Amino acid sequence: MSAYDILTGIQLCMAIAMIAYGIYFRKSRTCRLWWFVGPGVLVAIWAAAVLYYYTEYPFLTTLCFLMAFFLGLGLGLWFKKGLPELTYCHKQHRLHCPPFGMALPVHLLFCLLFASFQAMAYHLPFITHSWLFNEVLGFAPGIGVGWLWGRKLAMLFDIPMRGQQVYKDM
Structure with missing residues (x-):
């Protein structure tokens, strides 16, 4: 089986x-922390697989990814105005997540971003030898993954503790 497959x-x-x-997150949910951070972990693994397969200059691509990741992380933490408020229920050890209307469009954007790298490399295989492609290959997923993690961390850092509150929608 080939690596491309x-x-x-x-x-x-x-x-x-x-x-x-x-x-799943289009409606209000009560979930564990792992369900909430799951998309961020999946996107990070996905970005690593794409970078590993398509990079021709690994140190350049990794450097661009890390620079963009920390830039995106900082932007996600800095621009936290308008984020939905998470609450934590001590009794059930669960997060209560309000509806995330932008979850599906953002996740579709990640799908299109990573698919575009694969489509471009498939139709123009010589482009993987370009420094510019390798820089974009590191920068685009890096800023996206960093922004996603920054937004999630900003929501987690801003959780009000509400004691023994039990939610009715479970």
Whole structure:
């Protein structure tokens, strides 16, 4: 089995999981922390698979990814106005997540971003030898993953503790 087939399989599985997360979080939910950070972990793994397969200059691509990740993380933490408010229920050890209307469009954007790298490299295989492609290959997922993690961390840092509150929608 070729590595390209494995990457395509990973991309399809990740896309299905990201769309499922986007649909899951469209309504108000009570979930564990792992369900909340799941999309961020999946996007990070997905970005690592894409970078590993398509990078021609690993140090340049990794450097661009890290610079963009920290830039996106800072932007996600800095621009936290308008974020939905999470609450934590001590009794059940769960997060209460309000409806995230933008979850599905953001997850679809990640699916299109990573699929575009695969489509471009498939139709123009010589482009993977370009420094510019390798810089964009590191920068685009880096800023996206950093922004996603920054938004999630900003919501987690801003959780009000409300004692023994029990939610009715469970």
